[in-house]
Amino acid sequence: MATKLLPLFFTSFTTLLAVINPFEVLPVFLSLTHDKDDAGRRRIAFLASLYTALLILFFLFFGVLVLEIFGVSLHMVRIAGGIVLTRIGFELFTPSDSGKSAFLDAGPDANIAFMPLAMPLMFGPGVIATVLGMVATIEKFPSEIGGYVAILAAGGLAVFxxxxxxxFAGRLVKWLGRAGIDAVTRIVGFFVSAMGVSLVFNGIMGALGAYGVKVVL
Structure with missing residues (x-):
C-alpha cells in the first residue's frame, strides 16, 4: 500500500508547493514587512503558514461535504480545479504585478499574516482546487485513511x-536575484499547467465513466 501512497504524497506535495509558489509571495511579503526586523518577519511568516495549514486542513476534511451540500460531484471538481490550475500556470509565465500589489497598502493594525498573506496569496483558488482534486483521487486507494494522511503530510511539508x-526571504532574494526568481516562477508555471491539464483529463474520463460512456484509448 505504501508504494501507492508515495506517488500520491509526492504529487500532492509538488502540486501544492507549486500552486502556493513561495517565490511569488516573496516580493509582497518583503514589501509588507519592510519595517520589521528578522524576528518580526519570522513571526509573521509563521502565523501566515499556520493559517494556511489550518485552511488546508479544513478543506481536506470538510470540502467534500460542502460540495455534497451544493450537489457538485468530485469529477466536476477535478475538471474545474484543473482549469483553475492551468490558468494559474499560464499566468505564472508572465509578470503579475497588478494582482499582488493591490494588497500592499494594508494599514499598520491589519493582520497581514492572514490577509493578504494566508488569503489569498498562499491559500487561493488554486490550493482549494488542488486539495479537493487530490481528495477526489482517494477513492482509488484501498485505504481511505492512508490517502488522507498522505495528502495531509504533503500539505504540511509544502507549508513548512x-x-x-x-x-529567510531577505537572504533568498539576495541569493537568487530578481532574474532567478522570475526564472523559477516561469518553470513552476509550466508544471502547474501540466498538472492542471492532467486533472481536467482525469475528470472528463471519470465523468464519462460515471455516465456509462466507454472510451477506448
Whole structure:
C-alpha cells in the first residue's frame, strides 16, 4: 500500500508547493514587512503558514461535504480545479504585478499574516482546487485513511517549505536575484499547467465513466 501512497504524497506535495509558489509571495511579503526586523518577519511568516495549514486542513476534511451540500460531484471538481490550475500556470509565465500589489497598502493594525498573506496569496483558488482534486483521487486507494494522511503530510511539508522561504526571504532574494526568481516562477508555471491539464483529463474520463460512456484509448 505504501508504494501507492508515495506517488500520491509526492504529487500532492509538488502540486501544492507549486500552486502556493513561495517565490511569488516573496516580493509582497518583503514589501509588507519592510519595517520589521528578522524576528518580526519570522513571526509573521509563521502565523501566515499556520493559517494556511489550518485552511488546508479544513478543506481536506470538510470540502467534500460542502460540495455534497451544493450537489457538485468530485469529477466536476477535478475538471474545474484543473482549469483553475492551468490558468494559474499560464499566468505564472508572465509578470503579475497588478494582482499582488493591490494588497500592499494594508494599514499598520491589519493582520497581514492572514490577509493578504494566508488569503489569498498562499491559500487561493488554486490550493482549494488542488486539495479537493487530490481528495477526489482517494477513492482509488484501498485505504481511505492512508490517502488522507498522505495528502495531509504533503500539505504540511509544502507549508513548512513555504515558511522557510518567507522566514529567510531577505537572504533568498539576495541569493537568487530578481532574474532567478522570475526564472523559477516561469518553470513552476509550466508544471502547474501540466498538472492542471492532467486533472481536467482525469475528470472528463471519470465523468464519462460515471455516465456509462466507454472510451477506448
Amino acid at each position: 517549505v513555504t515558511y522557510l522561504c518567507l522566514a
